[in-house]
Amino acid sequence: MERLKIAFVVDKCAPWFVGGYESRVFNLARELGRRHEVRVYTSLRASRVEGENFRAIRLATTAFQQRTPSDRSLIHSTLFAASLVRTPFRDWMPDVVVVEAIPFLHLPVMGRWARQSGFVRILNVNEAWDRYAYRHGLGAVPTSSVIHRLLRDGIGWAARTITISKTTAESLRRHYGVENPFIVPMGVNLDGLNRDMSNPESQTRYDFATMLRLVPYKRTEDFLVALSVLRSRYGWRGRACVIGDGPLRDRLIARTRDLGIRDQVDFPGFLPDSTKYETLKSSRVFVLPSEREGFSMATLKDS
Secondary structure, eight states, rough: OOOOEEEESSSOOOTHHHHHHHHHHHHHHHHHHHTTTEEEEEEEESEEEEOSSSEEEEEEEGGGGOOOOOOOOOOHHHHHHHSSOOOOOOOOOOEEEEOOTTTTTHHHHHHHHTSSSSSEEEEEEEEOSSSSOOOOOHHHHHHHHHHHHHHHHHHHSSSSSSSSHHHHHHHHHHHHHHHHOOOOOOOOOOOTTTTTTTGGGGGGOEEEEEEOOOOOOOOOHHHHHHHHHHHHHHHOOOEEEEEEOTTTEEEEEHHHHHHHHHGGGGESSSOHHHHHHHHHEEEEEEEESOOOOSOOOOOOOHH
């Protein structure tokens, strides 16, 4: 097999940031790096970092992403888009460039010079909706319309569109006119999933567990309300766990006090893979309250 030069362009990447598309890019870069020369152009503190089978190159600072690893920053997205006004490929020209669609602002900026370049342009789309429910109220419709147009622009200059699930592929066909999106499924660490369950820490500790970023559209508060109903109507006195972090963390913890279930719900934050898998396996029921998912990495890890 010919050894290719493959570049990934993404505003954030694991392991430096936590999230679904961040992990996807990391996994793809790591696996392709076994046979090819791979560089990830992203946001870093250092100018470059040696990753696992790939090299990460800084395009933007991480200064506006420090509140929580899962927070989304409009300022950061704008700065990342600005970093792509000119091509970053000056001393190293790739054969293939894979661009992550989220957070969308960089797609038309990069498209201006990407159309003129000789490399194969691939757009990776984790989710594609007719309407985007990032905001509610007066700003919801304009925001959804802008995202729709930005994604269409990226699809327009990409030679090929890849996605993560049949659901997202169908949405790309229906709402964006992509004739043949190619599905590259998400992956997980099988070593962690197949861990020996003889460890006492892996025995049942929780009745319910969920794993997500603590942001509005993940609907974690609905999960907490459901737990309070179980307690008040059916006498539930067990325990539940909310794995993850985000800007709503303090508000959600306060909500458990209002609902009278603070002593029954743990908020351990983000967990390393080993602890994460053990916690999920020690739970009787996994709950995903999110109102939308291109494909849920949390569900895959729990399976």
